[in-house]
Amino acid sequence: MQVTINQSTLELLEGDITQQDTEAIVNAANTTLLGGGGVDGTIHREGGPQILEECRKLNGCPTGEAKITGGGRLKARYVIHTVGPVYSGGGRGEAEKLASCYRRSLEVASANGVTSVAFPSISTGAYRYPIDEAARLALSTVMDYLKSHQDLREVRFVLFGQPAFDAYCEALRNLAA
Ligand code: ADP
DSSP: OOEETTTEEEEESOOGGGGSSSSEEEEEOTOOOOOOOSHHHHHHHHOHHHHHHHHHHHOOOOOTOOOEEEOOTSSSSSSEEEOOOSSSOSSSSSSHHHHHHHHHHHHHHHHTTTTEEEETTTSSTTTEEEEEEEHHHHHHHHHHHHHHSSSEEEEEEEEEEEEHHHHHHHHHHHHHO
């Protein structure tokens, strides 16, 4: 599923983010930036030790922020590491922090001359953010960003598994309507 916003493409697909050929892929990291499970573990495994070596020099990353490294052996030239909120009911600023992950990742991409970015569904794995709400927030934040910025040609959401893909398609249909 794909929509055009202000001459940029916003695309949803089911797949593995480590196999994407966008200039940057985004990692759902933790505050240490020293690796973890889920998509973080897969990115470090596929990208090789060079990414972790660079991460060690970054002194971690606060929740809602984003930091960039090279992509190691990945097709993507860069990995943008962002830290999503752990969901604990929704009353602890989780929505604002999750939106900030997407915004800050796009700002870091732009600041590094990146014109195509792939995102995973941040916080919806180990951090337990409800997928429907996370999808709505992720897509509306990226759509708002694309409406007011010209420098990104393509933003791709790479959803792991059919249920996540379906949730994002449903959210995009609702937002586009
Ligand atoms: P978080 O701690 O932010 O919740 P996780 O890595 O546990 O991060 O999960 C975030 C999302 O990434 C989940 O929806 C999970 O299904 C998805 N995911 C896991 N592996 C991959 C992958 N290789 N490509 C894309 N998405 C992935």
